[in-house]
Amino acid sequence: GQQLNQSPQSMFIQEGEDVSMNCTSSSIFNTWLWYKQDPGEGPVLLIALYKAGELTSNGRLTAQFGITRKDSFLNISASIPSDVGIYFCAGVRRNQGGKLIFGQGTELSVKP
Amino acid sequence: DARVTQTPRHKVTEMGQEVTMRCQPILGHNTVFWYRQTMMQGLELLAYFRNRAPLDDSGMPKDRFSAEMPDATLATLKIQPSEPRDSAVYFCASGLEGQGNEKLFFGSGTQLSVL
Numbered sequence: 600g601q602q603l604n605q606s607p608q609s610m611f612i613q614e615g616e617d618v619s620m621n622c623t624s625s626s627i628f629n630t631w632l633w634y635k636q637d638p639g640e641g642p643v644l645l646i647a648l649y650k651a652g653e654l655t656s657n658g659r660l661t662a663q664f665g666i667t668r669k670d671s672f673l674n675i676s677a678s679i680p681s682d683v684g685i686y687f688c689a690g691v692r693r694n695q696g697g698k699l700i701f702g703q704g705t706e707l708s709v710k711p
Numbered sequence: 712d713a714r715v716t717q718t719p720r721h722k723v724t725e726m727g728q729e730v731t732m733r734c735q736p737i738l739g740h741n742t743v744f745w746y747r748q749t750m751m752q753g754l755e756l757l758a759y760f761r762n763r764a765p766l767d768d769s770g771m772p773k774d775r776f777s778a779e780m781p782d783a784t785l786a787t788l789k790i791q792p793s794e795p796r797d798s799a800v801y802f803c804a805s806g807l808e809g810q811g812n813e814k815l816f817f818g819s820g821t822q823l824s825v826l
Contacts, residue, residue, distance in 0.1 A: 641817030644815070687754070697744075699744070699756070699804075700756075703753050704753065
């Protein structure tokens with residue numbers, strides 16, 4: 600099925616560094632969601648975005664809904680070891696019953 | 712904390728056997744989704760329900776997979792007969808759709824291994 604283009608696929612960073620990842624699509628989405636998945640667990644919702652241009656923070660995480668409605672990014676500031684995991688973007692189109700389309704994921708590794 | 716509950720967490724079975732996975736959505740949610748996660752394909756939507764009615768199961772192999780919601784507190788995903796290529800993690804998610812603030816909450820998944 601159709602997926603969002605998420606990049607990068609993986610990141611290896613030093614503790615304390617900032618992280619940025621993004622998702623792009625050729626079509627418009629009305630909702631963007633960012634999830635984090637730890638090993639052996641389901642994705643956990645981090646941030647939800649509902650309006651073009653919206654910028655939302657959750658602690659050290661900040662996400663934005665792109666103006667064109669075709670992209671979104673997630674920033675993590677001052678990374679810590681527990682930020683390790685796989686981050687997924689997901690988009691929802693209007694009149695799709697809340698159906699999420701997922702990006703391929705960004706695997707984040709943080710070196711203490 | 713309200714959460715989506717999935718059982719079993721792990722299932723190992725032999726090819727040809729029937730597998731049933733269960734999900735209890737968050738109380739009050741009106742949508743339930745089944746996703747499958749593999750290394751190769753990522754998260755794929757198999758089926759989803761709104762108010763217990765199936766809306767879309769186009770992602771599901773119809774000949775062997777079936778999804779039902781016998782009541783508002785239980786969703787099931789069955790595979791009969793199971794095949795090794797069905798080995799994956801199966802996630803259930805629930806949400807409250809129709810208020811302009813769609814978001815899904817996921818269970819911890821059922822890790823299925825078909826030998």
